[in-house]
Amino acid sequence: MTAERRLTSEELVRELRTALDADTGWLPALCAPNGPAGLPADAGLEAxxxxxxxxxxxxxxPAALTPVLQRAADAADMALVTEGAAHYHHLGTAYAYLTQAQGLIGRDG
Structure with missing residues (x-):
């Protein structure tokens, strides 16, 4: 039996960055070619x-994604000004919202 492992704070930031990656990120691809550009692989949390x-x-x-992305941005922003468990919580919240937004792609609503 294998125990489940939680993502570390660094891994959560990497996952957020991956969604926004300039070359492979799902969010820049959704908005291509005229939307905002993606991020480089070494971008920090502020970026x-x-x-x-x-x-x-x-x-x-899509309009259905806008409030979810805003919540992800708000949570990630809170992670910039917190430490310890609160920092981890905000990163996890941002990741959850970004995952939710990705799941909404292609759905009506």
């Missing part, structure tokens, strides 16, 4: 927050 906010106002983003 992730800024880019998430850019995607929330991009006309290419």
């Amino acid at each position: 992730v927050v800024e880019r998430l906010l850019a995607f929330t106002s991009a006309p290419e983003v």
Whole structure:
């Protein structure tokens, strides 16, 4: 039996960055070619927050995704100013919202 392992804070940031990756990220691909650009692989959390906010106002983003992306950006922004368990919680919340947004692609609503 294998025990489940939680993602670390660093892994959560990497997952957020992966969704926004300039070459392979699902969010830049959704908005291509006219939407906001993706991020480089070494972008920091502050850049992730800024880019998430850019995607929330991009006309290419379906309306159903906008509030979910805004919540992801808000949670990631809170992670910038917190430490310890609160920092981890906000990163996890941002990741959950970004995962939810990806699941909404192609759905009506």
